[in-house]
Amino acid sequence: MSTLQVSVYRYNAETDSAPYMQDFEIDTHGRDLMVLNILQMLKAKDSTLVFRASCREGVCGSDGMNMNGKNGLACVTPLSEVVKNNKLVLRPLPGLPVMRDLVVDMALFYKQYERIQPYLQNENPAPAIERLQSPEERDKLDGLYECILCACCSTSCPSFWWNPDKFVGPAGLLWAYRFMADSRDTATRDRLAEIDDPFSVFRCRGIMNCVNVCPKGLNPTRAIGKIRELLMANAT
């Protein structure tokens, strides 16, 4: 037998006065399944267990959660990567309100994303074909545009936990820099002005939890550093 001990955070406001951890035992038949597979097996046992999932290949960002203390995507996290002492503890992403079980309310996270005006701005009329961009200019977007908005980074960030309403957070700032770094965008000055205050950017303390958990291997801390440099340069 290869029985895995799984402990899952449960909360349904309609029936539960408080959240609790529910324990399951699952036979994996020795296979190195993904955590999402385990959740699907649990849901087949208990249909009231709730989690989000869509692409099941790590590109849609639905199933961000906290697995044995670390944020990540359940669909691309093999058991061998997280299970310790045959035990798997699954909790919702920390710091956001829980709607039910492993589903969190992402409204604050999305609000910070919307705040940075996450779309290309260019005041010049568009040409009849595409705007030209050299491969070198385009390379500057690598490591930025791949963000999938899973919120693993922002919900692992102590600064975001403290000030989710004022600190943009690593995901939002990564997107902000993605547009500043785009040779086709002409709004860098306005973008900087929008976040030039003590909280929006400067609450980042360089803890780098965001880098540690990003399932796409992106580096929000570096992007935040670049924004700081631009803010400093603008100030002088």
Place this chain on the structure above:
Amino acid sequence: MATMRNLSFDAIIIGGGGAGLRAALELAKSGKKTAVLSKVFPTRSHTVSAQGGITCAIGSADPNDDWRWHMYDTVKGSDYIGDQDAIEYMCTEGPKAVFELEHMGLPFSRFDNGRIYQRPFGGQSKDFGKGGQAARTCAAADRTGHALLHTLYQNNLKSNTVFLNEWYAVDLVRNQKNDVVGVIAMCIETGEVVLIKSKATVLATGGAGRIYASTTNALINTGDGIGMALRAGFPVQDIEMWQFHPTGIHGAGVLVTEGCRGEGGYLINKDGERFMERYAPNAKDLAGRDVVARSMVLEILEGRGCGENGDHVMLKLDHLGEDVLLKRLPGIVELSKTFAHVDPVKEPIPVVPTCHYMMGGIPTNVHGQALTIDENGKDTVINGLYACGEVACVSVHGSNRLGGNSLLDLVVFGRAAGMYIEESLNNGFEYHEPTDSDVEASLLRLNRWNESSEGETVPDLKAELQQIMQNNFGVFRKEENMQKGVKLLAELRERIAHAYLPDKSNGFNTARIEALELDNLLEVAEATAIAALERRESRGAHSREDYPDRDDENWLKHSIYFPAEKKLGQRDVNFSPKTVDTFEPKVRTY
């Protein structure tokens, strides 16, 4: 019901993938009261998983490229049952739609001259098949769908589109004239059920690959739009035509883009032989997807498959070198490591044909208006109902879609539907309110699940349905298996009608959503099965052992499935493009 809240819009778009977001953008910019209703946050839609690119003759890789060549390839790829007026529209409007995406910020990869990077894809040619392989697929590395979907979502934010995120559409609402006048929808967070009234209801719900046990499709691809249309009594077209993508990762079903072969990768059997040279001497690994998928299955059936069970082949990429792989195919390197435990820089990837795309769908014209057929066999517009993207069958893909044409379909016809609805709203819509009993009719199945007290449960029934489709309606099909499949599905329909939803809670009840999705999977599966059985020929993706040849005399036609009678009829294919001569059917070789 008396207490049910009503919402009202000029246009409600159901589905927040590429097609829905492109339609919404057009309408939001026009100032119409528009909402996008999506069962997931829009960037979780399946468009996000598209990898290789968007095919379009923008003349970047080859300044002499011509939309007519793209049209020729698409008509040939469709095995001649793609509508030539619609394909002409897509290929001529395509460049505009792609440049718009670039202007919106889509981070396309680039050539040295700064123009959009284009790579070769399957079924592409220059000079009407006479000029060799073309490179016509515009790409953002191998994350084109992700880049496209996020760009469209971002521009909808900019245009203040209203989003009903994590809402589920239950059924269409029809008035006494059988016009579609809105939809019953549920807020997943609270469980509240709402009547949404709208002059225009746009189905952009994507595909239904989850009718098969093994699929590249997201868990959410459950054919909700097809299910709603069939339950409303509207027909679907060419629904037997399912694309099996040659390169799904063996065991996991996860997609590996055709762009791998476009960049120079190729398939090998257990002897290390590049077997596509035998099946398609000219195009080799870049033949049509149907051709490559069949060749792979034949290799496996004839004992040349790889692995312990000889049940897959290998995709070889290591000769391309680490630089090319990390630059052009970084997502594939990542997925291979995660799901196949293979580093493609060093080793080949185990792959097998996997259900990927639904060529059929709700018949529409180029404006996205949904069509039905009247008693005289004439096309008739369904008032108030529109469809675009994978759920629609306009039909640009016929019986086999070319790689890269799906993303183009989304943006061209999402845009077209948006423009047409805007114009219609400006001209004034006739709108007749639904009665209470009209609304009640659309609540029936939701009430059925809510009142269920015992019976079989959803996960088991779903798994059974998927296995029936996998076993009887795969790459190769034959009469007796399909008859068995049709019978099993009829029995399954009875069992699903008495199935049980144990969890009756309101807030974020995904078990209820999965139950409602199961109804839709069943509708798609049964339509597929009956249409596949009745189309007695082989064409494109529909390949029958008992009828191995294309039968242009009897079947150079769309199939059209009517749900009330469960009967398959035929509809004429359009052979009348506006600005070029008809592409006449020819023997299709690569």
